[in-house]
Amino acid sequence: xxxxxxxxxxxxxxxxxxxxxxxxxxxxxxxxxxxxxxxxxxxxxxxxxxxxxxxxxxxxxxxxxxxxxxxxxxxxxxxxxxxxxxxxxxxxxxxxxxxxxxxxxxx
Numbered sequence: 001x002x003x004x005x006x007x008x009x010x011x012x013x014x015x016x017x018x019x020x021x022x023x024x025x026x027x028x029x030x031x032x033x034x035x036x037x038x039x040x041x042x043x044x045x046x047x048x049x050x051x052x053x054x055x056x057x058x059x060x061x062x063x064x065x066x067x068x069x070x071x072x073x074x075x076x077x078x079x080x081x082x083x084x085x086x087x088x089x090x091x092x093x094x095x096x097x098x099x100x101x102x103x104x105x106x107x
Contacts, residue, residue, distance in 0.1 A: 025058035025077055032077040035059075041080050047071065058083060 035052055038059050042049045046066030053060050059075040070088035075081065 024056040025083075027057065027076070027078045033080050037080060038075060041075070042073075047073070 038052050038061065039049060042061055042063065047061065047063050049061055049063040051062045053062070055074070057077065059077050061071070061073040061075065063071055065071050072086045072088055073082060074084040076083055
């Protein structure tokens with residue numbers, strides 16, 4: 001009985017840790033598309049690329065979409081399929097602080 005519970009506990013932990021690793025891309029480098037292909041994909045979608053990097057074994061594009069919004073796109077390195085697409089929030093806090101200072105200087 002104790003052995004069965006130990007095995008079940010191990011399987012539960014192993015399964016949970018495997019689920020956490022789903023965001024990672026496990027592809028041999030020989031199967032990767034070149035960076036030029038990533039840049040071409042971005043160009044086809046109207047994205048302006050600030051940086052192409054590798055994160056957790058996936059390609060990641062930091063840049064802006066066709067409307068100027070900041071984006072972060074994660075791509076599968078072999079197929080260049082979009083795994084995740086995020087819009088980043090512009091941090092306008094400094095702008096609001098500057099406007100508050102200007103209005104208080106006018107007093």
